[in-house]
Amino acid sequence: MEVSVLFFGVLADVTGTRIRHYNEVRSFGDLRHRISDDFPELFHYNFRIAVNNEIVDSDPVLQPGDEIAFLPPFAGG
Amino acid sequence: MEVSVLFFGVLADVTGTRIRHYNEVRSFGDLRHRISDDFPELFHYNFRIAVNNEIVDSDPVLQPGDEIAFLPPFAGG
Amino acid sequence: MHLIDGPVPASAIAELLAKAGNDAESGAHSLFVGQVRRDEVEGRQVKGIEYSAYEEMVITEADKISKTILSEFNDVRGLEILHSRGLVGAGEISMVVLASAGHRKQAFSACSKAVELIKEKLPIWKKEIFEDESGRWKANEAL
């Protein structure tokens, strides 16, 4: 399946991009490996993950077209 | 001595006036008696007394020219 | 502290905020706005509230409140109080309190405490005016 991956805050600086599309993704674990290969530095940072605007805890089941976001600690206000 | 007496809030309605001057006042007790004679209804109400903008507790010593105010419970805001 | 004839206009609030905003070391402003409610009392609608004040004492007591707040909250940089005298219609503004601080916690606490002190300490009275022009002196609620 194809999914979109978004990077915010400091993570957009670390990856040098705000969005990347991944094709033929088999699972979240698979996606995570591929992101780790592309941006090894990313996993040194503190973040949470949202799928389609909802924070997810562990190993979410992905659907085609999902939007996966890497969110550093929030700092609004 | 001469002093001024101010009535606020409901007490201005009760006395029908906002200010009255008293002459030849000998003491606070004396003043209190004369106010009580003029406005017997006044002492059925709940109030505090201020002398020259300061709340006083019991039997204050008056000076010529003092401003004595009868203050019902405050209700600002 | 300023006593204002009639309702507090929106422009006065804008001015307060603009003035407070000039202090670039402020990070948080807590503004309280008190508005006359269209209460119903025994089937009668409140048309407005007539405020009266012991004006010199209001000013001296408000000054004490400011000193209390500024000494109790070390992060607070300014406190402003506006209050109406005279008639304020239902839906109109009768009081504004602005506390400005470096950070939000003390801004909120200072503003909230100032409002309580204003209700407790300022010699101001209010008479509810009903639609038939009758009136009723009103005490403050506990909250």
Place this chain on the structure above:
Amino acid sequence: MHLIDGPVPASAIAELLAKAGNDAESGAHSLFVGQVRRDEVEGRQVKGIEYSAYEEMVITEADKISKTILSEFNDVRGLEILHSRGLVGAGEISMVVLASAGHRKQAFSACSKAVELIKEKLPIWKKEIFEDESGRWKANEAL
């Protein structure tokens, strides 16, 4: 909830208050205004803060915050949130929260709680921009 490009203008605050004032059953409005401080970090002056947001999620999370506040505080009649995106200069306003209630206690509590939830739940990030144009991602302070 509205995301605003650049600083929140004073006119937007005036509009919020005017709109809230139309509800004559409201008696108390608590307004929080967050302003960018001219902080100094290791000898460098903060010129402004660049905000970025995950916009769709900000909107859905803000909606949850409103529902939480309105269900927790039964006297609260409305909650409004404005937040900047993009660059906000030192001394300019980046956030406004307005809670309107029948009475003051819940107005203050609701506004204060909404500000905490905004800081905790809304996916917004900030980068301090210094006078030499360098930047630093910044976490929120505890208070």
